[in-house]
Amino acid sequence: MATPERAQQILTGLKEAGIDLVASVPDINLLHLLNALYADKDITHLPVGREEEGIGVCTGAYAGGKRVAMLMQNGGLMNSCNGLTTTALQFGIPILLLIYYAGDMGDNAFHMLGLVTEPVLDGLGIKYTVMRDPAKVKEQIAQALTAAEASKRPVALLLTRAVL
């Protein structure tokens, strides 16, 4: 089960990495993290209706000087593919993609999403890390943001239940 403590750790990791704007679409496994974002005063939180909107919002906010992340389920990654390709990748926009890994080994929902998630990220040319160890959460967030800013590309962190 996801816990508020682990959600807080992710939020702290985002802040320490310098993220100051997060767009989001919910998933039950992201509930604690979303609650923490709603309550937080430092990070601008912009819920959107569909994940591809969030890629647009993050792109615009980056151009305006924000360090940005998009929080969603991997179904939302599928919804975002054109925006990621023809906006985020073609412009070269560093966006931290925080993706709940539905259908991961041991997860009983959306097994097809689990099957295609990593191949889709590979196909898009988006570098990613699967997060499985709560002790490494902050380090992996910082590393992902460094990779995103150095390459000026979106970089993904796949959030498994173990870190949520």
Added chain:
Amino acid sequence: MKRYECLQAIKPLIKDELFVTSAGGATSEWCAVRPSDGNLQVKTLGLCSSIGLGLAVALPRRKVFVFDGDGALWMNFGSLATIGLHQPKNLIHLCWDNREYESSGGEPTVSRSGLINFADAARAAGIQSSRSAESVENLVQAVRHALNNDGPHFIWARIEPGRAEVPPLALDELENKYRFIRYVEQTEGTSILRLPLPASYDHKATKP
């Protein structure tokens, strides 16, 4: 009314506002009328309204224009609700409605039915300042109102099909992005395009 004559008519009202424009005639004509590094072209159909929202939230003291199209807005219709939810006061969302996919060969959009009212839809989505314009004069009034009052604003510009004979934007996305962000940096006095510190600067060099 034609889009090009509308653009020429609103140009005198514009100072250093930022423009996020849907690819096609809206971009090429606007960049011909007002060449500026403050123009960003969006190739993803429909995403200009979302990019404009993010930009407006990041720069709340700067007016941000979105030049959308009827086909593009249909593709990302939910963005009206998202703009309505977040209420960016500085966003001016203008939809050039020619009732067709002009860049795709002129196929009809949802607007060709004559049944949809984009201005009513925007208002129903929570964008209180929503107007429609069917004459150049009305459009200029709507833009002046949007520039002088808090928004978010939506303007439904009902235009004739047809693109003026102007060249396409001569920048690819990378050059457009860099020039646009440098322009934001210069006019806002901020630093956006941060580069990670090279490893050799990361610590005091120690001689062997």
